[in-house]
Amino acid sequence: MPEMPEIEAARRTVEERALRRTVETVSLRPAGLLVDTSEGTVRSALKDHRLTAARRHGKHLFVRSGEERGRWLRLHFGMTGTVRVYESDEPEPDYTRLRLDLAGGRSLAWTCSRKLGEIGLVESPEAFVQEKGLGPDPTGDGFGLQDFREVLEGRRGTIKGTLMNQEILAGVGNAYSDEALFQAGVHPETSVDELDEEQVGEVWRALTKVLWKTVEYRTDDEARVPGSWLLPHREDGADCPRCGGTIRKARVSGRSSYFCDRHQEGG
DNA sequence: TTCCATGTTCCGCA
DNA sequence: TTGCGGAACATGGA
Numbered sequence: 001m002p003e004m005p006e007i008e009a010a011r012r013t014v015e016e017r018a019l020r021r022t023v024e025t026v027s028l029r030p031a032g033l034l035v036d037t038s039e040g041t042v043r044s045a046l047k048d049h050r051l052t053a054a055r056r057h058g059k060h061l062f063v064r065s066g067e068e069r070g071r072w073l074r075l076h077f078g079m080t081g082t083v084r085v086y087e088s089d090e091p092e093p094d095y096t097r098l099r100l101d102l103a104g105g106r107s108l109a110w111t112c113s114r115k116l117g118e119i120g121l122v123e124s125p126e127a128f129v130q131e132k133g134l135g136p137d138p139t140g141d142g143f144g145l146q147d148f149r150e151v152l153e154g155r156r157g158t159i160k161g162t163l164m165n166q167e168i169l170a171g172v173g174n175a176y177s178d179e180a181l182f183q184a185g186v187h188p189e190t191s192v193d194e195l196d197e198e199q200v201g202e203v204w205r206a207l208t209k210v211l212w213k214t215v216e217y218r219t220d221d222e223a224r225v226p227g228s229w230l231l232p233h234r235e236d237g238a239d240c241p242r243c244g245g246t247i248r249k250a251r252v253s254g255r256s257s258y259f260c261d262r263h264q265e266g267g
Numbered sequence: 268t269t270c271c272a273t274g275t276t277c278c279g280c281a
Numbered sequence: 282t283t284g285c286g287g288a289a290c291a292t293g294g295a
Contacts, residue, residue, distance in 0.1 A: 003273055032291090059274080079274050080293085095293095114292045116274060157284050165284095166275080175273040234273095254286065256272080 002077035004139060004171035005214035007059050010083035014054040014063055017085040018100075018108045022050045023065070025101035030119055033097055033112065035074075037121040045071050045121055046100060055125050057137050058170025062125040072124060078116030084109045134170045139211050148204045152192050159195060159203065160188035161253030172207070174255045175231065176214070180207040182230035182242075187264040188252045234258045 026043045034042070049066035056062065061083070065071040075081065075098075084093050088107045092099060095113040102108060110119075122128040135151065136143050151169060155162050162168055163177040172180075181188050183206035186199055195203070210229075217224050225231050228241050235258075236249035245262025 006273080077274080078291095079272065080291095081274095114272085114274095114290090116291065118275095155283085161284075164274095173273050178273095251286090253284085255274095 002059060002079070002081050003173035003176050004056075004059065004137075004211050005176070005218065006082075007056050007061050007077060007171075008139075008215050009218050010077075011054045011056045011061055013083055013085055014051070014061070014108065017106065018063075018102060019051050019054060021102035021104055021106065023047055023100045024103055025099075027096075027099040027101070028119075029097050031097070031115065033115055033117055033119045035118045035120040037119075042073070042098075042119065042121055046073065051100075051102075057125055057129050057140070058134055058166060059173070060125075060128070060134075060170075062122070062128075069123060072122045072128075074118070074120035074122045074125075074128060075110055076118035076120075078112055078114065078118070080111075080113045081117040082111045084111065129170075133167050135166060135168045137170045138207060139171065145201060145204045149200055152195070152200060155192040157192060158188060158253050159186060159190050159192050160255075160257060162192050163203075163207070164253065164255070171211070174257070175234075176207075176210055178234070178258050179210045179230050182206075182259060182264065183210060185263050185265060188257045188259050189250075190265075230258060230260075 023046045026046050028039050028042060030039060046065050051063055051065060052067060053064040059076060061075045063073045065073060085106060085108050088101055088105045093109050093111050095111040096109040097112050098110040098119060100108045160177050163172045180203060184202040186203055214225060233241055233247055238247040240247055240260040243263040245260040247258055248261045249256060249258050
């Protein structure tokens with residue numbers, strides 16, 4: 001379920017359990033997942049180096065190997081990516097594409113069952129973000145309501161599609177854009193230029209709340225969100241846990257979207 | 268068997 | 282220029 005909260009959880013796992021350890025073995029089964037690099041390059045960039053930093057921008061996780069430039073491992077989770085850190089005597093997780101055995105008897109595995117993820121090696125997270133044209137991360141330092149307003153300025157597409165567009169905002173995907181709009185009471189098909197000031201504020205507050213709360217609620221890899229959220233009720237015809245309306249499913253900006261037919265106005 | 272999937276990209280069209 | 286729909290990618294699960 002990889003959107004910002006899942007990638008952030010993975011980043012924290014790496015930070016807390018794998019950093020400052022030296023990579024002893026690199027096991028790579030990339031099969032088409034490598035982007036702009038080769039198996040040998042990734043292997044030599046990681047082997048015998050210490051993992052020294054874990055960063056995130058949007059849905060991309062960056063892990064620095066050693067202190068040199070050009071040594072950031074980049075992982076994109078696609079639809080099914082996960083990170084697991086486990087004791088090396090435990091079995092390797094299914095669908096592991098990259099496994100780092102660390103000094104001290106711990107292993108870090110990146111898994112990806114449906115191979116839509118990416119493994120890369122980049123100069124720096126900043127350089128990658130710029131080159132790729134990714135938008136700002138709404139949970140990044142210093143990004144606030146005013147920045148959010150500016151990012152939406154002049155846009156005419158649906159609010160849902162806009163929130164999910166990684167070149168506009170990085171990190172929001174299908175599930176959490178639905179959740180934020182549900183909590184803000186805004187219909188996903190509402191055109192951005194039809195949102196008034198108040199609604200933009202509502203969307204912003206709901207979005208940041210949803211993203212950070214989900215990170216907070218997460219224990220291991222199991223998201224536990226309140227029953228008052230949309231997430232546990234994403235089913236056509238379900239009762240809205242907020243107002244007694246009905247949850248509807250529709251295609252918005254190319255994705256299955258769920259929303260309440262009563263309290264989400266507009267569209 | 269068929270459909271669907273929390274992601275991204277590319278193409279054609281408005 | 283912006284944005285949308287649809288197809289494609291790979292593969293597991295309902």
